[in-house]
Amino acid sequence: MAQGERWLEQVRRAVLLALVAVVLLVACNRTAAPPPPEASPATTPAAAKQVRVVVSLPVFVSLVEAVGADRVRVSSLVPAGTDPHTYQPTPRDAQALAEADIVFVNGLGLEGWLGNLIASAGPSARVVELAEGLQTIQDEQGTPEHAHEAGNPHLWLDPDYAIEYVRRIAQALGEIDPGGAATYQTNAERYIAEIHAFDAWAKEQVQRIPPERRKLVTFHDAFPYFAEHYGLELVGVIVLSPGREPSPQELAQLVDLIRQQGVPAIFTEPQFNPKLAETLAREAGVKVLELYSDTPPAGEDYIGMMRRNVEHVVEGLA
Ligand SMILES: [Zn+2]
Structure with a gap:
């Protein structure tokens, strides 16, 4: 009996020690491990899942970045310093389009090479034409074979039209990423104010x-x-x-x-x-x-x- 009691006592101690060890281990893990996902506030921007944006021209990258900030990842099909009118798209462009969540192009015939590219890349991404429906100036200088029937496409070089592009970008991004809609609107308004300030300065300079x-x-x-x-x-x-x-x-x-x-x-x-x-x-x-x-x-x-x-x-x- 005495032997049995001693054995039982040993088992009790071993179990107690093991329990203490487990409690300590769990406590250590708690402090060392990163906070569990449910602890972060629901309003945290989805940094891990950025909206993938493809634009046709390098100049549109900065407009989208001004509106989207760190919620978006932007790339341009036409590389910096390349003429977009005569651009020859590459297989990488088709890949970029296929992976895009949204695509911003100018329209009005500027990106004549884009139609086939979008058709071959698949229609998954939404394509937004930034100049769609805006009042254009007809080409006076263009030759008949080149004249853009829809009017001259370079509207963004007038700051008032660039502001319209920024508004359209904010609207479209907010539609595909509703969680960021308020951020896009705030950022757009701030950038529009900067464009207005630039424009006031520019008009003085021209004088x-x-x-x-x-x-x-x-x-x-x-x-x-x-x-x-x-x-x-x-x-x-x-x-x-x-x-x-x-x-x-x-x-x-x-x-x-x-x-x-x-x-x-x-x-x-x-x-x-x-x-x-x-x-x-x-x-x-x-x-x-x-x-x-x-x-x-x-x-x-x-x-x-x-x-x-x-x-x-x-x-x-x-
Ligand atoms: Zn041009």
């Missing part, structure tokens, strides 16, 4: 150009909305349609026009070969400066790109 010198000759026909918004006269363009070099007669006519009209400078764009503009400027005896239409300069957003454009216009024409 420094004598009225008779507010004349614009650009590389391709991307600036009619910009010109109209800032009270500049669009005198001519160097290439009538991207990818088509002007004939010697057309160049000679443009040189005459620049001289007759007293245009102080002409503008090239970094995505095009500058040789043509340089030749023209030499013939006409004017300066060459750069304007940005589709790709902001490195490290700049839409507003930074527009600020550079205004600075260059004032520098060239004032």
Whole structure:
């Protein structure tokens, strides 16, 4: 009996020790382990599941980032510094479209290569045309074979239209990600206020150009909305349609026009070969400066790109 009692006592102790060990282990794990998911507040942004956004042009990346901030991951089909009119899509673009939650394009025939790409990538993502239904300027400079029937597509170079693009981006993102809708609206309003502030500054800058010198000759026909918004006269363009070099007669006519009209400078764009503009400027005896239409300069957003454009216009024409 005594032996049996001692054995029983040993078993009791062993069980007690094991229990203490288990309690200690559990307690240690509690403090070491990350908080369980149900402990985080329900309003935490879904950082792990960002909305995958694909845009057609690099300039739209910054508009979507301004609205979406860390709720979105944005990539552009057309790489920085590439002409979107003559762009040849790659298999990687089809992949990006297939993985996208939403796609923002300009429309109005700017991305002529996009239709087949979207058809082949599958229709899962929503495609939003940012310029859809907006009042366009008809192409006056374009050749008949290139003229965009729907009107000139470069509306975002007028800040008022860029604001409309931002509103559409916020609306569409809020529809596919309702949890972020309020954030998208707040961010959009903040960015719109920044665009307004830029625009007020820009209009003051343009006043420094004598009225008779507010004349614009650009590389391709991307600036009619910009010109109209800032009270500049669009005198001519160097290439009538991207990818088509002007004939010697057309160049000679443009040189005459620049001289007759007293245009102080002409503008090239970094995505095009500058040789043509340089030749023209030499013939006409004017300066060459750069304007940005589709790709902001490195490290700049839409507003930074527009600020550079205004600075260059004032520098060239004032
Ligand atoms: Zn263009």
